[in-house]
Amino acid sequence: MQAHKQRIFVGAWIAGVLAVVVPLALSLYLSHRWGDERVTAELRQLDTDLLRRVRASREQSQAIFEALKAEPGGPACGPAQLARMRVLAAKASYLQAVGRIEDEVLTCSTLGLETAIRLGIPSRVDADGTAWWNTVEFPQIPGAKFNVAEREGYAAIASPDLVIDILKPDSVISLAQISTRDHEIIRSRGTILPEWFARFEGEPILFEDDEYLVAIQPSNTGNSAAIAAMKQSDVSQRILQLGLRLVPLYLLGGLLLAGAIYALARQRLSFKADLRYALEHKQFYMVYQPVMELATGRCVGAEALIRWNQSDGQMVSPLVFIPAAEEHGLIQQVTLQVMEMVARDAADLIRDYPETHIAINFSAEDLHSPETEARLQTLLKDAGAASSNILIEATERGLMTPEKAKAVLISVRSSGFKVAIDDFGTGNSSLSYLATYDLDFLKIDKMFVDALGSDAPTARVAFHIIEIARSLGLQMIAEGVETQAQCDILTGAGVQYAQGWLFGKPMPMRSLVEFIGQRHRLADVPPEHVPATTA
Numbered sequence: 001m002q003a004h005k006q007r008i009f010v011g012a013w014i015a016g017v018l019a020v021v022v023p024l025a026l027s028l029y030l031s032h033r034w035g036d037e038r039v040t041a042e043l044r045q046l047d048t049d050l051l052r053r054v055r056a057s058r059e060q061s062q063a064i065f066e067a068l069k070a071e072p073g074g075p076a077c078g079p080a081q082l083a084r085m086r087v088l089a090a091k092a093s094y095l096q097a098v099g100r101i102e103d104e105v106l107t108c109s110t111l112g113l114e115t116a117i118r119l120g121i122p123s124r125v126d127a128d129g130t131a132w133w134n135t136v137e138f139p140q141i142p143g144a145k146f147n148v149a150e151r152e153g154y155a156a157i158a159s160p161d162l163v164i165d166i167l168k169p170d171s172v173i174s175l176a177q178i179s180t181r182d183h184e185i186i187r188s189r190g191t192i193l194p195e196w197f198a199r200f201e202g203e204p205i206l207f208e209d210d211e212y213l214v215a216i217q218p219s220n221t222g223n224s225a226a227i228a229a230m231k232q233s234d235v236s237q238r239i240l241q242l243g244l245r246l247v248p249l250y251l252l253g254g255l256l257l258a259g260a261i262y263a264l265a266r267q268r269l270s271f272k273a274d275l276r277y278a279l280e281h282k283q284f285y286m287v288y289q290p291v292m293e294l295a296t297g298r299c300v301g302a303e304a305l306i307r308w309n310q311s312d313g314q315m316v317s318p319l320v321f322i323p324a325a326e327e328h329g330l331i332q333q334v335t336l337q338v339m340e341m342v343a344r345d346a347a348d349l350i351r352d353y354p355e356t357h358i359a360i361n362f363s364a365e366d367l368h369s370p371e372t373e374a375r376l377q378t379l380l381k382d383a384g385a386a387s388s389n390i391l392i393e394a395t396e397r398g399l400m401t402p403e404k405a406k407a408v409l410i411s412v413r414s415s416g417f418k419v420a421i422d423d424f425g426t427g428n429s430s431l432s433y434l435a436t437y438d439l440d441f442l443k444i445d446k447m448f449v450d451a452l453g454s455d456a457p458t459a460r461v462a463f464h465i466i467e468i469a470r471s472l473g474l475q476m477i478a479e480g481v482e483t484q485a486q487c488d489i490l491t492g493a494g495v496q497y498a499q500g501w502l503f504g505k506p507m508p509m510r511s512l513v514e515f516i517g518q519r520h521r522l523a524d525v526p527p528e529h530v531p532a533t534t535a
């Protein structure tokens with residue numbers, strides 16, 4: 001595997017694993033953190049809600065005391081005063097009843113209880129003179145306990161439940177209001193442990209003991225505090241529940257990311273990406289196969305053939321990558337690099353042998369592109385060449401859409417470039433192309449050359465092709481000539497030029513220049529007298 005691909009492969013693996021592991025770890029961390037935060041926020045909120053209700057209940061009591069003081073409504077505990085008390089009690093949402101207290105005895109109330117109830121010493125007396133009794137029982141209402149507040153002889157009777165009933169029936173949270181003075185529990189739900197009070201020093205506090213997470217918050221008067229607590233096992237349960245939602249979500253996100261990384265890596269490891277990489281990193285080079293004049297044995301030019309040497313030294317055949325470049329829309333970039341390389345390589349050749357030609361293969365896209373001619377002109381300028389030094393080899397596929405190819409071909413021919421139809425006879429409409437385009441050369445495909453000398457029908461077709469070319473005035477270049485017998489048959493049939501392993505395999509430009517020199521010396525022809533391949 002090429003080094004850059006190995007890097008992509010390893011990088012993709014690491015990124016893929018991280019894409020799964022990081023979200024997984026993050027979801028576990030966040031479940032823990034957010035779970036903790038949510039429980040803490042819930043406990044604090046419950047403390048706040050409880051204290052707000054306590055305050056509302058107290059404010060309602062104070063309002064009733066003020067109202068009765070301002071307007072007693074008649075003699076104490078008389079029918080008129082009780083009627084007034086009933087109206088006031090009905091309006092107070094946190095209070096059950098209103099009554100009178102004299103010498104720590106509840107003498108009458110809107111509950112309508114006949115017997116006076118001795119309350120005993122109050123649990124607490126506030127600075128404003130309000131006295132509190134926290135767990136008062138009425139014999140007539142067995143099992144129920146009430147909080148009673150008294151100021152200036154008037155009493156407000158409240159059920160402690162009303163204030164603390166903010167928990168859902170199945171709640172695992174414990175909640176209480178405690179007196180800050182003596183830590184007496186004023187109202188509570190669930191388990192409240194006295195050792196928690198010891199930690200409370202008047203400021204909001206959050207702590208964990210072995211079994212519970214506890215939040216304590218003081219009231220605004222400082223007389224009482226709210227405690228909300230949840231068992232650690234229930235906190236863990238909450239974290240687990242959150243984790244069960246977060247982990248699959250993050251894991252799914254991670255897997256999607258890993259999938260995207262995989263797809264990206266596949267794309268970057270794809271053949272198309274290899275081609276792009278080859279283009280960017282100039283992994284292509286050119287070799288040149290000599291084209292011989294059969295009558296004289298002289299080398300009159302060469303076909304430029306591209307080669308791809310990957311960074312690991314592996315060669316890829318143009319039979320593989322040229323169709324792939326065509327399919328992936330990269331062929332024009334490939335041809336551009338071919339032209340640049342030919343321009344570089346051919347400068348010395350053209351200087352030493354000005355009448356030789358270089359044949360360049362053009363794909364359909366190249367033949368259809370209006371930029372082609374400008375690129376050819378750049379090639380001429382860079383190589384110091386004339387247009388007659390360049391032969392354009394157009395495959396049948398490139399000629400398939402005349403409305404696209406014709407204009408370019410007419411234009412390049414009028415600029416002096418020569419045009420050959422390559423692989424003639426291998427497509428479906430070879431003859432129709434000859435009728436459609438003005439061409440200079442016809443290249444007889446190796447398939448027909450291979451059959452020469454045999455009884456195969458292809459051999460007969462080869463002679464028909466030669467006939468057609470001759471009748472149209474096209475010069476012929478036979479491809480893939482490997483034997484002297486093939487060469488003799490072609491020469492006898494009037495084919496002017498040939499290329500193939502019999503003469504020379506594709507070679508670097510340096511070798512081609514030497515090859516041409518050798519052939520010149522053999523033929524004893526001064527270089528400047530090498531005949532041109534004229535149409």
Ligand SMILES: Nc1nc2c(ncn2[C@@H]2O[C@H](COP(=O)(O)O[C@H]3[C@@H](O)[C@H](n4cnc5c(=O)[nH]c(N)nc54)O[C@@H]3COP(=O)(O)O)[C@@H](O)[C@H]2O)c(=O)[nH]1
Pocket residue numbers: 289303304305306317318319322338361362363422423479480481482499500501502506
């Ligand atoms: N668009 C472009 N196409 C190109 C370019 N360079 C090459 N090609 C096309 O790729 C196909 C394969 O080319 P390659 O492997 O280079 O094969 C060429 C010769 O090496 C081979 N050949 C020549 N003589 C012989 C022989 O005697 N025996 C034998 N077995 N093979 C021989 O033939 C190929 C030349 O084919 P052609 O182009 O049809 O003349 C091929 O289709 C190339 O066209 C490029 O730069 N651009």
